[in-house]
Amino acid sequence: GAGVSQSPSNKVTEKGKDVELRCDPISGHTALYWYRQSLGQGLEFLIYFQGNSAPDKSGLPSDRFSAERTGGSVSTLTIQRTQQEDSAVYLCASSLAWGSRYEQYFGPGTRLTVT
Amino acid sequence: AQTVTQSQPEMSVQEAETVTLSCTYDTSESDYYLFWYKQPPSRQMILVIRQEAYKQQNATENRFSVNFQKAAKSFSLKISDSQLGDAAMYFCAYRRPGNTPLVFGKGTRLSVIA
Numbered sequence: 001g002a003g004v005s006q007s008p009s010n011k012v013t014e015k016g017k018d019v020e021l022r023c024d025p026i027s028g029h030t031a032l033y034w035y036r037q038s039l040g041q042g043l044e045f046l047i048y049f050q051g052n053s054a055p056d057k058s059g060l061p062s063d064r065f066s067a068e069r070t071g072g073s074v075s076t077l078t079i080q081r082t083q084q085e086d087s088a089v090y091l092c093a094s095s096l097a098w099g100s101r102y103e104q105y106f107g108p109g110t111r112l113t114v115t
Numbered sequence: 116a117q118t119v120t121q122s123q124p125e126m127s128v129q130e131a132e133t134v135t136l137s138c139t140y141d142t143s144e145s146d147y148y149l150f151w152y153k154q155p156p157s158r159q160m161i162l163v164i165r166q167e168a169y170k171q172q173n174a175t176e177n178r179f180s181v182n183f184q185k186a187a188k189s190f191s192l193k194i195s196d197s198q199l200g201d202a203a204m205y206f207c208a209y210r211r212p213g214n215t216p217l218v219f220g221k222g223t224r225l226s227v228i229a
Contacts (some may be wrong), residue, residue, distance in 0.1 A: 003159075033216060043206065045216035060218070089158060098214035100148050106160035 004107035012113045013082055021077040021110045023059065025094030026092050032075050033095075034067060038088035039049060046090075048100050049075060082114045117142045119209050121220035128197045129228050135182075136192045136223045138207030144168075147211050149183065151192045154204040154222070163205070166190065194225075202227045 005024045013019050025032050034046040045059045050068045060066070064083075069075040079086055089111050093104040118141045128134035140149070151163040166174045168184050173181050178198075182191045194201055207220040 031214065034221075035216075041218035042221040043217075045218070048212060048214065048216060055214075064180075091160065093160070100210050100212045100215060103162055103165075104217065106152075109158045111158075 004094050006110050008109040010111045017081045021090050023075045023092030029094035031095045031098045033089045033093040034089045084114050087114045116208050117218050121223050123223045125224045129225040133195045138190045139209050148227040149190045150213050152206045161216040178209050191192050199227050
């Protein structure tokens with residue numbers, strides 16, 4: 001079946017602009033995760049969803065970052081007033097249910113470049 | 116907080132040879148999960164192997180096996196009969212029980228020499 005998809009694959013934006021990154025999880029997966037992969041910081045967790053709710057938003061790096069999930073499916077990560085340090089690959093993962101025994105399946109990521 | 120350390124930024128191996136990638140972690144938990152992920156140039160993270168901390172037996176998946184030393188908090192990945200397709204970034208990751216995120220090491224870039 002179809003895996004996790006993310007769009008766009010690559011995004012170049014000017015400093016100060018807002019961007020939206022989209023994640024389509026595997027159908028039926030109730031848990032969804034966002035990670036950021038940057039050269040200096042490695043892979044860091046941003047936020048996760050159980051259904052449409054995000055119990056813990058403490059991983060978001062600043063209040064310029066927000067995320068939502070609708071219909072228990074698609075999730076959007078929004079970065080407002082982008083800064084150069086936001087340049088990174090943003091990875092989305094989904095799993096069948098919440099809980100550590102369920103494997104996380106990753107999408108191909110969105111490479112964001114802020115100029 | 117849990118941390119995962121991969122001390123080898125880069126490794127190389129001859130095709131058909133064996134290579135071992137190192138990983139250590141720090142946790143005060145007794146129950147947890149450990150993973151090795153492969154990230155090829157396509158960027159998509161692929162699960163290679165997983166280990167539950169309560170299991171003493173080392174996990175094995177075809178040419179991939181781990182050496183899990185719980186007391187030493189060490190979790191190394193051995194790749195046997197290396198193939199050109201094994202060239203990628205490899206990430207060690209840790210996860211506590213529950214709906215918790217993965218905590219990743221900084222990765223090891225593996226090159227396979229024909």
